[in-house]
Amino acid sequence: MIRDGQLWVNGKPAKAGMKLNGGEEIRLEIPAPQPMELKAEDLPLDIVYEDGDIVVINKPRGMVVHPAVGNMTGTLVHALMYHCRDLSGIGGTIRPGIVHRIDKDTTGLLVVAKTDRAHQSLTEQLAQRRMHRTYWALVEGVVKNDGQVDAPIARHPVDRKKMAVVPGGREALTFYHVQERFTAYTLLECRLATGRTHQIRVHMAHIKHPVVGDPVYGIRKQAFTLEGQLLHALRLELCHPVTGKTMEFSAPLPEDFAHVLQVLRRREGRPL
Numbered sequence: 001m002i003r004d005g006q007l008w009v010n011g012k013p014a015k016a017g018m019k020l021n022g023g024e025e026i027r028l029e030i031p032a033p034q035p036m037e038l039k040a041e042d043l044p045l046d047i048v049y050e051d052g053d054i055v056v057i058n059k060p061r062g063m064v065v066h067p068a069v070g071n072m073t074g075t076l077v078h079a080l081m082y083h084c085r086d087l088s089g090i091g092g093t094i095r096p097g098i099v100h101r102i103d104k105d106t107t108g109l110l111v112v113a114k115t116d117r118a119h120q121s122l123t124e125q126l127a128q129r130r131m132h133r134t135y136w137a138l139v140e141g142v143v144k145n146d147g148q149v150d151a152p153i154a155r156h157p158v159d160r161k162k163m164a165v166v167p168g169g170r171e172a173l174t175f176y177h178v179q180e181r182f183t184a185y186t187l188l189e190c191r192l193a194t195g196r197t198h199q200i201r202v203h204m205a206h207i208k209h210p211v212v213g214d215p216v217y218g219i220r221k222q223a224f225t226l227e228g229q230l231l232h233a234l235r236l237e238l239c240h241p242v243t244g245k246t247m248e249f250s251a252p253l254p255e256d257f258a259h260v261l262q263v264l265r266r267r268e269g270r271p272l
Contacts, residue, residue: 001028038067040082041074047083048109048249053118053242055084056111058251061228065101065110080112087112088119099123100133100195105215105228107254108135109236121241126195132237135190135200136179136253138230138260139209140219143186146177149203153196162216163198165206172196174203182264185212189234200231212260230257 001007006029007014014026046058057076064071067078080087080097087097097112099122111131113119125131154169156162165172173193180187186209190200198217204210205217212218213226237248253261262272 001030006031038078038081040085041078042082043074043079045076045079045083046251048251049247053115053240054111054113054122055080056109056236056249058109059102059107059233061105061107061254061256064104066095066098071104084112084114086114088114088116100126102233103198103201103229103231106135106231106233107251107257108233109133109249109251110233111236111238113241115241118241122238125238129193130239132235133192133195133233134235134237135192136232136234136257137176137188137190137200137204138212138257139186139188139204140212141184141186141209142181143176143178143188143209148173148175149207151203151206153199153202163196163202165202170194170196172199172203174200176204180261182268185264187261201229224260224263226256226260230260232257 002014002016005013008027009018009020009024011025046060047055048058049056059065059076064075065077067075077096077098084097089096097114097119099111099113099119102108102110111122113122122131150173151165152167152169153163153172154166156164157166171194175191175193177189178186179189192199201211201214201217205214210218211229211231213222213224214229218229232253233251234253235248235250237246239245240247265272
């Protein structure tokens with residue numbers, strides 16, 4: 001709004017960063033909200049499974065799940081609207097069919113509901129911890145033992161764009177199991193018991209083993225040139241919302257993640 005000349009100080013358009021002394025007259029012209037109408041977009045989708053009730057997607061790095069500020073086009077929702085035409089309406093205009101999310105630069109599996117009945121069932125499974133989501137993460141440092149992080153998460157008290165472990169925040173529980181150790185890194189399998197925003201990334205940073213490549217919670221100096229964190233939703237287990245059948249899906253590691261593991265194994269003389 002400042003950029004668009006809608007904020008005035010003492011009768012003159014204000015500039016960002018302008019310091020106030022006190023006593024100024026400030027006028028802000030708030031524009032009327034614009035109705036949002038999502039349009040289907042013909043974007044490629046890696047569909048792992050689909051029937052009349054659900055669709056399971058292997059999401060690539062860089063794709064946002066649903067529209068938000070700064071990402072109003074090119075999202076998974078736009079692609080699904082083109083492909084499915086019949087998503088559940090429970091998520092509303094912005095999130096039709098979306099039961100759970102994974103971050104823009106996290107890769108891997110998520111399930112989308114095509115009917116309201118399926119959406120309600122999948123949401124209940126998440127709430128009751130009957131939907132199992134397993135991730136692989138390459139983290140900084142050597143993790144000595146398997147374990148868990150039971151630490152509440154909320155908005156960072158200072159940087160509101162970030163999440164953090166905050167006393168009194170929402171319950172958050174992550175289990176982790178060591179898959180492979182390297183000289184300076186560890187490959188972990190992480191299982192979510194809860195589903196908070198950025199949960200694995202925040203929890204790993206909290207125990208001083210941030211995810212490699214994480215631009216928000218990771219270390220500043222990265223050893224690899226990456227476009228995002230090496231965090232991949234590897235497996236997804238759920239009960240079909242209509243048949244009740246237990247279903248398990250898996251998705252291979254993306255090329256950049258697999259390449260980094262190959263580099264590390266080669267350095268240490270291990271089989272690729």
